[in-house]
Amino acid sequence: MKRKLVEIAHARSGDKGDRCDFGLFAPDAATYAVLKREVTPERLARHFAGTASGPVELYPLDNLLALKIVLNGALSGGAARSLRSDNLGKCAAAALLRMEIET
Amino acid sequence: MKTVRVGAGLGFYGDSWKPVAASIARGGVQYIGSDHLAELTLAILQKDRMRDPAAGYTRDLVPMLTSLWPLAQQHGVKFLLNAGGLNPEGARDALVAEFNKRGWKAKIATVTGDAVIDRIDALRAAGESLDHLDTGTAIDSVRERLLFANVYLGAQPLVRALEAGADIVLTGRVADAALFLAPLIHEFGWAADDWNRLAAGLTVGHLLECSGQGSGGNFNSYLANGWESVPDLGHIGYPIAEVSPDGTAVITKAPGTGGRVDFDTVRQQLLYEVHNPHAYFSPDVVLDMGTLKLEDLGGDRVKVSDATGRPRPEKLKIVAGYDDGWAGTATIGYCWPGAMRKARATEAIVRKQLAELKLAYDEIHTEFLGYDSLLGALADDSRIEELNEVYLKMSVRAKDRRLAEAFPRQFPWLALSGPPTASGFSGIEAPRQLLGLWPTLVKRELIEPEVKVSLQETAR
Numbered sequence: 001m002k003r004k005l006v007e008i009a010h011a012r013s014g015d016k017g018d019r020c021d022f023g024l025f026a027p028d029a030a031t032y033a034v035l036k037r038e039v040t041p042e043r044l045a046r047h048f049a050g051t052a053s054g055p056v057e058l059y060p061l062d063n064l065l066a067l068k069i070v071l072n073g074a075l076s077g078g079a080a081r082s083l084r085s086d087n088l089g090k091c092a093a094a095a096l097l098r099m100e101i102e103t
Numbered sequence: 104m105k106t107v108r109v110g111a112g113l114g115f116y117g118d119s120w121k122p123v124a125a126s127i128a129r130g131g132v133q134y135i136g137s138d139h140l141a142e143l144t145l146a147i148l149q150k151d152r153m154r155d156p157a158a159g160y161t162r163d164l165v166p167m168l169t170s171l172w173p174l175a176q177q178h179g180v181k182f183l184l185n186a187g188g189l190n191p192e193g194a195r196d197a198l199v200a201e202f203n204k205r206g207w208k209a210k211i212a213t214v215t216g217d218a219v220i221d222r223i224d225a226l227r228a229a230g231e232s233l234d235h236l237d238t239g240t241a242i243d244s245v246r247e248r249l250l251f252a253n254v255y256l257g258a259q260p261l262v263r264a265l266e267a268g269a270d271i272v273l274t275g276r277v278a279d280a281a282l283f284l285a286p287l288i289h290e291f292g293w294a295a296d297d298w299n300r301l302a303a304g305l306t307v308g309h310l311l312e313c314s315g316q317g318s319g320g321n322f323n324s325y326l327a328n329g330w331e332s333v334p335d336l337g338h339i340g341y342p343i344a345e346v347s348p349d350g351t352a353v354i355t356k357a358p359g360t361g362g363r364v365d366f367d368t369v370r371q372q373l374l375y376e377v378h379n380p381h382a383y384f385s386p387d388v389v390l391d392m393g394t395l396k397l398e399d400l401g402g403d404r405v406k407v408s409d410a411t412g413r414p415r416p417e418k419l420k421i422v423a424g425y426d427d428g429w430a431g432t433a434t435i436g437y438c439w440p441g442a443m444r445k446a447r448a449t450e451a452i453v454r455k456q457l458a459e460l461k462l463a464y465d466e467i468h469t470e471f472l473g474y475d476s477l478l479g480a481l482a483d484d485s486r487i488e489e490l491n492e493v494y495l496k497m498s499v500r501a502k503d504r505r506l507a508e509a510f511p512r513q514f515p516w517l518a519l520s521g522p523p524t525a526s527g528f529s530g531i532e533a534p535r536q537l538l539g540l541w542p543t544l545v546k547r548e549l550i551e552p553e554v555k556v557s558l559q560e561t562a563r
Contacts, residue, residue, distance in 0.1 A: 010324030010367065012316075014376040017142075017237065017540060023374030025367065027326060050480050059380050063395055064370050068380045076468075080143050080538035081427045083468035083498035085476040093323050095481040 006097035009035060013093035020074040020089035022096055024067040032065040038101035039067055047099045104347060107290045109283050109307065111341035112137025112184065114314030116144045120167045122341040122360065127174050130343045130357035136282030137184040138312045139163065146424045146538040148188040149250045159190030165201050172207060183261055183272040183282040189251060191215050191275045195559060202561035209561050212269035214260045216554030217276040219421060220252045229549055236542040245425040245541060252423035254550050257386030261285035263556045278385045280308025291348045301388035302412025303350025306395065310342060310354055310372055317342035317372040319362035328367065335361025351408040366399040389413040418544040427539035428465065428502045431510030435517065436494040436527035443487050445522040446471055446495040452521060453497060456513055462506065464499040472496050494527065500537065507534035
């Protein structure tokens with residue numbers, strides 16, 4: 001069944017220079033297994049296509065039932081030079097939660 | 104068993120200190136660490152200092168401590184604050200003057216030596232390339248445009264300040280978490296190479312450095328226990344850590360405050376603005392979050408244990424800022440019917456007009472407020488024709504200030520002569536300076552000998 005991440009997980013995003021980083025959190029081990037299977041660097045690159053110039057990094061943290069995701073080149077050169085309203089990437093986590101996966 | 108209780112102060116310049124009073128009055132804290140400096144803040148302070156050499160520190164310092172000191176003194180609470188910004192000595196002078204005026208007795212320590220803007224050439228002569236950390240670009244490309252350059256110092260100078268008996272420690276740029284790690288090193292006597300304990304202290308600092316984000320604020324969850332179930336954000340309690348000598352900590356908050364400390368709110372903060380969680384760098388230790396255990400004890404208490412530390416890095420991080428031009432902005436709104444069509448038509452007219460007037464900008468950025476300004480390319484366009492209203496927001500980048508200033512002047516005529524229902528024009532806003540950040544590395548041997556800790560007493 002296809003579901004949006006917002007229905008099964010939660011996430012916070014922030015900035016470091018031109019990188020936007022995310023923590024994506026599962027409420028339980030079963031959901032975490034689904035996230036690990038479905039939320040791959042390739043899938044993330046497709047979801048965020050056109051918004052990041054660099055590679056996607058992914059670090060699974062079994063101890064926290066969480067995925068750490070880093071999008072390189074995603075903040076127009078960084079918060080202090082960016083012309084964007086969301087210059088700090090605070091809403092990027094919401095964009096991530098919109099991603100649809102097979103559960 | 105002895106525990107030490109450290110509490111969160113501000114999470115940024117402009118944050119509220121009201122919750123800090125609750126942590127002092129009812130949370131049993133012994134130390135407050137207060138982080139006033141984001142990457143952007145030094146740029147704001149540099150502008151202040153260019154106007155007034157006595158400025159350059161965060162101006163919330165004096166009102167914050169004036170408000171909290173009587174209560175803090177009653178409870179024996181000490182403060183560590185990076186509110187010194189680009190001018191820790193100026194911050195101290197302002198605070199000393201205020202405390203003397205009120206007859207308040209305190210020992211105020213100042214940590215200096217993080218500012219290296221005047222040492223760039225000397226550092227390069229000493230063999231440091233100062234190339235951009237991420238791109239490898241040579242610093243010559245921005246050398247003439249540098250506005251500030253500051254090293255992230257670690258906890259050790261703050262520990263020295265506490266050992267000297269300071270009640271208030273004022274610093275410039277230090278690693279945010281050092282404001283919390285320092286009192287733990289001081290109280291427990293952790294060795295400078297006790298990597299696992301230092302990593303535990305770094306974890307505590309990281310959980311506390313963003314004020315309410317560690318206790319249910321900005322809790323980005325839409326599940327059953329999501330943000331709407333977090334109680335009383337209007338009276339949020341900032342996070343407090345009860346730390347044991349082995350580094351194990353319980354994250355909590357003052358009784359009777361709003362917000363929530365649980366497994367979910369704590370882990371959202373734990374991974375916030377972390378790159379590789381297996382190598383979270385600080386000047387004092389490198390933390391591997393992969394072994395951490397979080398245990399929800401209930402009642403707004405989460406136990407954090409089993410941090411793994413690795414030896415501190417050889418080099419320290421510098422963050423420098425350079426002038427990267429100016430932004431001009433204008434915003435104008437349209438209502439249904441066809442709000443987006445009207446906003447898009449206006450954008451096209453403005454772009455054509457800029458070309459005809461030969462106003463050449465380095466970048467033109469368009470957003471539609473109410474549609475895509477926050478989600479960008481990931482905005483959902485399925486109901487775009489039915490939007491009640493949309494604001495067109497256009498921003499330009501220019502090297503020349505006057506060119507940026509000219510941009511919003513292209514808009515007023517559109518009110519009567521453009522697409523219908525134009526409303527809510529933002530006016531001719533002054534241009535905003537843009538800042539490029541230059542992260543780079545420097546050998547600690549070139550920095551640490553220049554770091555000084557001084558102590559001054561008030562109302563002697």
